[in-house]
Amino acid sequence: xxxxxxxxxxxxxxxxxxxxxxxxxxxxxxxxxxxxxxxxxxxxxxxxxxxxxxxxxxxxxxxxxxxxxxxxxxxxxxxxxxxxxxxxxxxxxxxxxxxxxxxxxxxxxxxxxxxxxxxxxxxxxxxxxxxxxxxxxxxxxxxxxxxxxxxxxxxxxxxxxxxxxxxxxxxxxxxxxxxxxxxxxxxxxxxxxxxxxxxxxxxxxxxxxxxxxxxxxxxxxxxxxxxxxxxxxxxxxxxxxxxxxxxxxxxxxxxxxxxxxxxxxxxxxxxxxxxxxxxxxxxxxxxxxxxxxxxxxxxxxxxxxxxxxxxxxxxxxxxxxxxxxxxxxxxxxxxxxxxxxxxxxxxxxxxxxxxxxxxxxxxxxxxxxxxxxxxxxxxxxxxxxxxxxxxxxxxxxxxxxxxxxxxxxxxxxxxxxxxxxxxxxxxxxxx
Amino acid sequence: xxxxxxxxxxxxxxxxxxxxxxxxxxxxxxxxxxxxxxxxxxxxxxxxxxxxxxxxxxxxxxxxxxxxxxxxxxxxxxxxxxxxxxxxxxxxxxxxxxxxxxxxxxxxxxxxxxxxxxxxxxxxxxxxxxxxxxxxxxxxxxxxxxxxxxxxxx
Numbered sequence: 001x002x003x004x005x006x007x008x009x010x011x012x013x014x015x016x017x018x019x020x021x022x023x024x025x026x027x028x029x030x031x032x033x034x035x036x037x038x039x040x041x042x043x044x045x046x047x048x049x050x051x052x053x054x055x056x057x058x059x060x061x062x063x064x065x066x067x068x069x070x071x072x073x074x075x076x077x078x079x080x081x082x083x084x085x086x087x088x089x090x091x092x093x094x095x096x097x098x099x100x101x102x103x104x105x106x107x108x109x110x111x112x113x114x115x116x117x118x119x120x121x122x123x124x125x126x127x128x129x130x131x132x133x134x135x136x137x138x139x140x141x142x143x144x145x146x147x148x149x150x151x152x153x154x155x156x157x158x159x160x161x162x163x164x165x166x167x168x169x170x171x172x173x174x175x176x177x178x179x180x181x182x183x184x185x186x187x188x189x190x191x192x193x194x195x196x197x198x199x200x201x202x203x204x205x206x207x208x209x210x211x212x213x214x215x216x217x218x219x220x221x222x223x224x225x226x227x228x229x230x231x232x233x234x235x236x237x238x239x240x241x242x243x244x245x246x247x248x249x250x251x252x253x254x255x256x257x258x259x260x261x262x263x264x265x266x267x268x269x270x271x272x273x274x275x276x277x278x279x280x281x282x283x284x285x286x287x288x289x290x291x292x293x294x295x296x297x298x299x300x301x302x303x304x305x306x307x308x309x310x311x312x313x314x315x316x317x318x319x320x321x322x323x324x325x326x327x328x329x330x331x332x333x334x335x336x337x338x339x340x341x342x343x344x345x346x347x348x349x350x351x352x353x354x355x356x357x358x359x360x361x362x363x364x365x366x367x368x369x370x371x372x373x374x375x376x377x378x379x380x381x382x383x384x385x386x387x388x389x390x391x392x393x394x395x396x397x398x399x400x401x402x403x404x405x406x407x408x409x410x411x412x413x414x415x416x417x418x419x420x421x422x423x424x425x426x427x428x429x430x431x
Numbered sequence: 432x433x434x435x436x437x438x439x440x441x442x443x444x445x446x447x448x449x450x451x452x453x454x455x456x457x458x459x460x461x462x463x464x465x466x467x468x469x470x471x472x473x474x475x476x477x478x479x480x481x482x483x484x485x486x487x488x489x490x491x492x493x494x495x496x497x498x499x500x501x502x503x504x505x506x507x508x509x510x511x512x513x514x515x516x517x518x519x520x521x522x523x524x525x526x527x528x529x530x531x532x533x534x535x536x537x538x539x540x541x542x543x544x545x546x547x548x549x550x551x552x553x554x555x556x557x558x559x560x561x562x563x564x565x566x567x568x569x570x571x572x573x574x575x576x577x578x579x580x581x582x583x584x585x
Contacts, residue, residue: 039537059532063520070464079520081530095578101523101530108463113511122519122526124510129526129569138511146509156573174508179488182508204508206491212482214491216504230565234504236491238482243495251565257572264577265584266560267568277565285495295496301562310562318496318543323472327543329496335558342558348549350542368542370550378554386550390540405539411551421539 030075031068033429037061043419045091053089065429072110078103102131112140123150126172126186127202127220131155134168146174157192157262165194172202182206190262197262199223213237220256227255246282253277276304281312293318293329308338326353343375362398366390366405377412384411392423401425461486465515473498474516487512499525499545528576 039059044052060082067075082098085091104119116137123132125148134152141147149171153163172186183205190198204218217233234247257263257271281299288294297314313336318329333346351367368388376382392403407419476489483490491505492512506513513522525534525547535546548556560567571577577584 039532041536061530061537063518065518070462072463077518079518079523083531094582095531099529102519111460113461115511122522124507124522126507129507131529156575158575178485179483184508204504206488206504206508208483208488212490214488216491216508218504218507232504234501238490243493245497245501249565256565257568262573264572264574264580266580267564267572267577270564277563279563283497283501285497293496297497312562316496325472325543329543335562337558337562342561344555344558346555352541352543364540366540366542368549372551372555374554374558378557384551384554388539388542390542392540403540407539409551412554413551421536423540 030066031430032064032066033427035063035425035427037063038424040422040424041419042087042421043417045089047089047091050089053091054087055085055089055091056087057083057085057092059083067106072108075106075108076104077106109139113146114139120155125150125170126184126188126204126218127200128170128172128186128188130168130188130190132168133158133163144175144177146172146176148172154190154192157190165191167191179206180208192261196224197260198258200229211237222255222258224258225255227252229255241286241288243285243287244282245284247280249277249279251277251279274305278302278304291320291322293320310335310337310342312336321353324354327351328353340375345373347371360393362394364390364392364394364403366392374412379412381412385409386411399427461511462515469516496545526570528570528579 037060039061040056041059042054042056045055047053061079062081063079065075065077067073078100079102080098080100083092084097100120102120102122104117104121106118107114107116109115114137116135118135120131120133121136123130123136125136125138128150131154132150132152133155134150136148136150136152138146138148149169151167151169153166154168157163157166168188168190170186170188172184174182174184176182184203186202186204188198188200188202189196199222201221201223202218204216206214206216208214214236215233216236217231219228219232220230221227222229228250229252231250232247234245236243236245238244253270253273253275257267259268259271263271279299279301281297283295283297286292286294295314295316297312299312301310301312303309312333314331314333316329316331318327320327328351329349331346331348335342335344335346337343348368348370350369351365353365355363355365357363366388367390368386370386371383373383374381386407386409388405388407390403390405392401394401401424403423403425405421405423407417407421409417409419411417473494475493475495477493480487480489482488492502523530524537530537533546533548533552534544535549538544538546556567571580
């Protein structure tokens, strides 16, 4: 017998398909757009039954939006995927064959940023970053307050005895005065089979300081364990052509992770270690010209119980050809831990280039090369190399796009791994 | 009255309250869609807007080369600014662990996006996960999104 989650997905998928079929008749009443992305991959893997089994999944990712863009009123938004394996093994035997990622009706008001959503949706409100089957809403009340609320079933827990007894509720209230400051408080309560598994309270702030400086951050309190799970605060300021962004984070594993049904391994184990992690560092971006982008990142990690520290340094340079996406860049990173097993050096170069050639459709090519050297062997190897080359073309006023990529990697888990991927993207609608 | 009825009742009242409040007095009015579409470039908001306007702190939304890693706080505080340009699909490309393919696999050719887990992340995650497991937890921290972890971690 199907559980409520399956029924919900089936209903939503049916609505999505109905909407797709009905779209032409709706075309005079509303704008609609559909984006179909078909991905065909091929590679070989050892499975329980077969060595070097051919894996050839065909994915279909379908996105649909119905409703007038940029205007107040009701609209529908949906996105989901499905997969069929044309290979000769059972590589995906334990995985779902598809999922509805979101499918919701939205009402956008003409005043006060009123927004109501009904259906499967992802919510980001303060302490909440959850997939929800339910109802959410937000609006400004007076020029100085914003409120948001949501309620429904948590999608994350529908694999744990279905939706019966599950609930996810929460919201956020914010007081603000222009962009001088914003102070928010948010709340989330998650229940599985009627039992409270998560209850979280958050405080967040955004504050304009003198000059170009701003401070923002949040603190999260776990009401189940009655402890502070996370503090995260950062500054932003500009010095000549430099954008500087220092930050500070502090986590208490016992309060940040959890040991109950709403969590998963290996995080349940970490919750019991009583560890605290403090991270501080920052990044600096340098914009001397619109074509050049340079960024430096430094992070320091301190552990209380392990009594260790680690550092990460990264530098990246990107050159942009102009106002399109054509660019090339390089990145070097160094992770330095207290032990050899936590040290690595990473180097990456990449290219993405649009080509306009006479008598040919618009072309684009890409290149990716990533090399990592490990201080201590992993599965007997001390490095990994990944290389990817891609070629694509756009047709029919760029509504149809075809992209072919080939990857090669040699690393601690694969001796010589070759993979191919073909992506066919087709966008249509009456916008 | 069951707990479920109470929840349904309080949600209905909350939503009616939201609608009533929305019709009372003018607050911020963000556009529902950005007038200019940025299909082929990553926008720097401050190229057109002041760093701070009356309603939006545009500088915090500049799509710099590290914005992909640093947009958590601005997004959590006001997702509606993101939705002026982005559909939820754009978030799901990286945060939707349930799309099965790694972000860098699904958008293999778009190398400029600096997608997470590019290349041999199976090896690298042993180190990154030990250094900072909190960043793994944000996307892989519940039973559904941890299915990729469960194959090895149980």
